[in-house]
Amino acid sequence: MSSAKAIVIAFVTVFLADGLLLPPKARANPDAVETGRLLAILLDAGRVTIGANQSLINDPEKGNKGFTPEVFEKQVIAKFTERANVDLVNLKNEKVPDLAKKLLPALIEAEKQVVANNQIVINKQGVGFKGFIPATFGTQAASKFRDKTGVYLKQTMNPPRNPKNTPDEFELKVLKAFADPSYPRQGEKIVSETVDGGKALRVMLPLFYLKGCLSCHGEPKGEKDISGYMKEGGKEGDLGGAISVKIPLK
């Protein structure tokens, strides 16, 4: 092939990859995609923070755990900065979309409120497992955030343990793609799609099982886990679910 031809093909490929040849409506709104991605990571960072404190929370000897909303906030901000490379403390000066500057603090607030509302549970002495785990935290924080902002946020899986997390049609389709062994397990690769005739943008972040998930979601399938649900028989690296965001577009 002539080098001129190769250059033309390279240009066309780049334009296609950028979506410039697509009609405007089908072109994803990059600010909304980034906002959705950051919200999904922040909800998961909250889940991971609860997971990192699980043995403290489950300690039957201790009454006051000192796991206050402020302690949680420090830890979740550190985890989020590590994963998203965005400093939530200096959000004003960070290079993120204006919409994210509005919504990320609302999600932090919702997450802190969940930790505040569960202080009595967390600080209960004489009880080991208290049912306050990443998933219950995630369900409650997402619901608080939705109530406050009107922005759709949830954790989902097929089949779900909690019926509130039941996937809709779009989520079912994306969960299937995530579950495929060829889908990248590393790099927090999201899927995004403009829907409702260009009125909304959907973003999903996959969650893959790590070793720590398997005491509840692992083998043997059908056996009860500590929370009373049946284990799914999952293995490390299998799809554990996803975080789903839907952002209204103007």
Ligand code: HEC
């Ligand atoms: C202590 C047991 C336990 C561990 C450990 C655990 N989960 Fe779960 N998970 C649950 C329970 C219980 C629910 C249902 C919570 C509810 O009622 O909302 C759940 C729900 C979920 C959901 C929401 C969808 C649904 O089925 O309702 C996702 C996604 C999920 N877990 C992924 C994970 C991943 C990924 C890990 C590891 C990083 C993990 N879980 C670790 C017990 C656990």
